Amino acid sequence: METTQPHAYRESRGELVHFDDGIVRLFVLATAIWGFVGMLVGALIALQMPFWQANLGPYLTFGRLRPLHTNAVIFAFAGNAIFAAVYYSTQRLVKARMFSDLMSRIHFWGWQTIIVSAAITLPLGITTSKEYAELEWPIDILITVIWVVFAVNFFWTLKVRREKHLYVAIWFYIATIVTVAVLHIGNSLAIPAGLFKSYPIYAGVQDAFIQWWYGHNAVAFFLTTPFLGLMYYFLPKAAERPVFSYRLSIVHFWSLVFIYIWAGPHHLNYTSIPEWAATLGMVFSVMLWMPSWGGMINGLFTLRGAWHKLRDSVVLRMYVIGITFYGMSTFEGPMLSVKTVNALSHYTDWTIGHVHAGALGWNGFMTFGMIYWLLPRLWKTKLWSPRLANAHFWIGTIGMLLYVMAMYSAGVTQGLMWRAFDEAGRLVYPDFMETVIQIVPMYWVRLIGGLMYLAGVILMLVNLFKTIATAPSKLDDSSITVS
Amino acid sequence: MSNDTHRDDANPNQSASQDEPLIEGHSYDGIEEYDNPMPGWWVWLFWICVAFAPVYVLGMHVFDIIPTYEEKLASDQAELAEIRTAWEAQNPTFEVSNDAIAAFVGVEEAIAAGQQLYSANCAVCHGASGEGLIGPNLTDAYWIHGNENVDIYTVITEGVLDKGMTPWGSILAPQERSELVAYIRSIEGTNPEGAKEPQGTLYEESPAEDNEEET
Ligand code: HEC
Ligand code: HEM
Ligand code: HEM
Numbered sequence: 001m002e003t004t005q006p007h008a009y010r011e012s013r014g015e016l017v018h019f020d021d022g023i024v025r026l027f028v029l030a031t032a033i034w035g036f037v038g039m040l041v042g043a044l045i046a047l048q049m050p051f052w053q054a055n056l057g058p059y060l061t062f063g064r065l066r067p068l069h070t071n072a073v074i075f076a077f078a079g080n081a082i083f084a085a086v087y088y089s090t091q092r093l094v095k096a097r098m099f100s101d102l103m104s105r106i107h108f109w110g111w112q113t114i115i116v117s118a119a120i121t122l123p124l125g126i127t128t129s130k131e132y133a134e135l136e137w138p139i140d141i142l143i144t145v146i147w148v149v150f151a152v153n154f155f156w157t158l159k160v161r162r163e164k165h166l167y168v169a170i171w172f173y174i175a176t177i178v179t180v181a182v183l184h185i186g187n188s189l190a191i192p193a194g195l196f197k198s199y200p201i202y203a204g205v206q207d208a209f210i211q212w213w214y215g216h217n218a219v220a221f222f223l224t225t226p227f228l229g230l231m232y233y234f235l236p237k238a239a240e241r242p243v244f245s246y247r248l249s250i251v252h253f254w255s256l257v258f259i260y261i262w263a264g265p266h267h268l269n270y271t272s273i274p275e276w277a278a279t280l281g282m283v284f285s286v287m288l289w290m291p292s293w294g295g296m297i298n299g300l301f302t303l304r305g306a307w308h309k310l311r312d313s314v315v316l317r318m319y320v321i322g323i324t325f326y327g328m329s330t331f332e333g334p335m336l337s338v339k340t341v342n343a344l345s346h347y348t349d350w351t352i353g354h355v356h357a358g359a360l361g362w363n364g365f366m367t368f369g370m371i372y373w374l375l376p377r378l379w380k381t382k383l384w385s386p387r388l389a390n391a392h393f394w395i396g397t398i399g400m401l402l403y404v405m406a407m408y409s410a411g412v413t414q415g416l417m418w419r420a421f422d423e424a425g426r427l428v429y430p431d432f433m434e435t436v437i438q439i440v441p442m443y444w445v446r447l448i449g450g451l452m453y454l455a456g457v458i459l460m461l462v463n464l465f466k467t468i469a470t471a472p473s474k475l476d477d478s479s480i481t482v483s
Numbered sequence: 484m485s486n487d488t489h490r491d492d493a494n495p496n497q498s499a500s501q502d503e504p505l506i507e508g509h510s511y512d513g514i515e516e517y518d519n520p521m522p523g524w525w526v527w528l529f530w531i532c533v534a535f536a537p538v539y540v541l542g543m544h545v546f547d548i549i550p551t552y553e554e555k556l557a558s559d560q561a562e563l564a565e566i567r568t569a570w571e572a573q574n575p576t577f578e579v580s581n582d583a584i585a586a587f588v589g590v591e592e593a594i595a596a597g598q599q600l601y602s603a604n605c606a607v608c609h610g611a612s613g614e615g616l617i618g619p620n621l622t623d624a625y626w627i628h629g630n631e632n633v634d635i636y637t638v639i640t641e642g643v644l645d646k647g648m649t650p651w652g653s654i655l656a657p658q659e660r661s662e663l664v665a666y667i668r669s670i671e672g673t674n675p676e677g678a679k680e681p682q683g684t685l686y687e688e689s690p691a692e693d694n695e696e697e698t
Contacts, residue, residue, distance in 0.1 A: 242515035
């Protein structure tokens, strides 16, 4: 390839490559706005639990808003963040502009259309009732089409790349794009029965299997692999340090993607699936611990010799919190999948605590860090207020800690109450309500934590719009000269 | 400030780990990679987790050392049954008779305690004031299973699973069940609003009323 060409020759053949930064700006804006909306809904449902009066009318009840929250934060907030990261970093890592500006725009507007249709249909009660795959078949088809557009655009860009090797971030993006397509299509296969109703082609236990094969790998290939890709690009960039170990990145990448796929049945422990399947899910989850920690180690060790930079860099501090929470939730996950632990945790708020340690800590903070790093680069100006960003860091961290602590304590409390027997061999708390009333105070603490986290997002939005207001009126695409 | 000059200001030689070799030819948008080995503890923990898998799978599904769900359920239930028998052996069993339960009927504290138990456990099916909902009206003079104290106590204890009445024997203590009888006796004849149509046989006389007449 080019690298073998003599130096002078390269100079003379110098070619200017313009990156499409406009699409990244769009995705960054969408990330921040949907993040706010999704977490606002999260705060509302967090209020509805201890204060039922907040369930308003049929459309704004907990049952309908909960899937709206999960769809908004996963597919709108985390989704747009992933796309921003992919579009920004891929172009630079392979030294090529995205293959088609048009396809990038179709991807962007198509994805926002999907989100808006989710925001309309879910409160109306239109749902397949499969968790994280609630959207009905017409929207599922649109998702498939848009994902294919994204995939073609991405892979074509790789095809015309000017960099021989593919950097580890790109591997994680490839795993994401391929696997999400397979998961989404596999789990959404259904027979339509009208425009807004369908029946899955699987039934009973098979349906449950497919659903949690999907559900678990949505966590893996939507909330984990793309964010590892994001980490591998934005962390060394922000730290200005080489990645700790190339070998570790190869081994943990392949072990992670191979093992994750089998771990889904840990969501179905103690249900009517055959026990060998639950066993399979459990042992694969235990094996998943180190592959997950490989990512954490490579992230944190990359900061060796750069820890002093944390003092001045809110971006790096956010990454450190994000990666640490990733390490915590991927230790906790294998532990929860062990049957005897799951017997205590399942159906309790412990699961909710686990989810939000990952979601708020890892997905949230990695996204915020990326946005603060990108803002000045994309809008060619200075960040409006580093102090506000610092405030976001603290209020977000404290809010998140309150949230997960409240859920751990509520989960363990309720789990222990359910299984408590007195000396006569009778249930100590036969009345379920008693076990709910006991954890209501924790629900209030969760609400306070959630509101603090949300306040942090509002600070980020203010900072974002103020920064954009100081941007030059004409924003050129960045460019590099390649041989 | 452009990213593209990034490589130059990230002087790798300044770092604390200047002895570590970089991978040759790997520089992506200025990002380089060390050729470091994987941490030993990481590799070891990974192998231990991998080794755990066959141990667990074989231990449970082949050698039967680790109990399966069903084995665990059976052993837990056996343990519970043991606790219950032991407790019953140590504590004098509550003698279920009309007279024994009558000691609760009409006693204010028992009725108050019974009312609490009732709203927590029974109101969902029998209505807030016993008017009947899924379950029958408990305030009228009609009874499906008889109107003696013992009859009511027995229904509460054993339930009527086919019809949707929960058995409370392993959930509520004998005393609590007696308090419930006391409460049900106290609401007899109150004819609450929305009372469900009668079910069962009409009993002209309530034992509770006999009680009151006597005292
Ligand atoms: C899940 C619903 C449900 C709950 C909870 C429930 N019951 Fe019942 N109960 C029923 C039904 C249904 C019947 C009627 C059974 C039949 O038709 O034989 C019944 C019957 C009865 C009877 C007999 C009535 C008769 O006419 O003979 C009594 C007494 C009674 N319940 C008391 C209670 C008490 C006390 C509680 C709370 C500790 C309770 N029930 C909780 C559904 C319920
Ligand atoms: C202000 C921040 C947030 C608040 C207040 C909040 C609140 C909530 C509440 C109250 C629930 C329902 C829990 C239950 O049913 O018991 C929930 C569920 C969930 N949230 Fe959040 N959330 C927030 C942010 C996020 C983010 C950023 C993500 C993902 C990136 C996320 C992902 C989820 C998921 C996946 C569930 C479903 C969990 C399950 O089914 O086990 N949340 N959230
Ligand atoms: C090694 C990695 C992980 C393993 C083995 C793992 C394992 C588990 C287990 C056992 C459960 C509980 C299932 C139940 O009892 O219902 C669970 C729930 C969940 N986890 Fe993880 N987890 C891991 C990492 C993560 C990460 C990093 C995230 C988020 C970013 C995450 C998000 C979730 C969600 C959303 C649920 C709730 C699913 C639901 O019931 O709706 N997990 N996980």
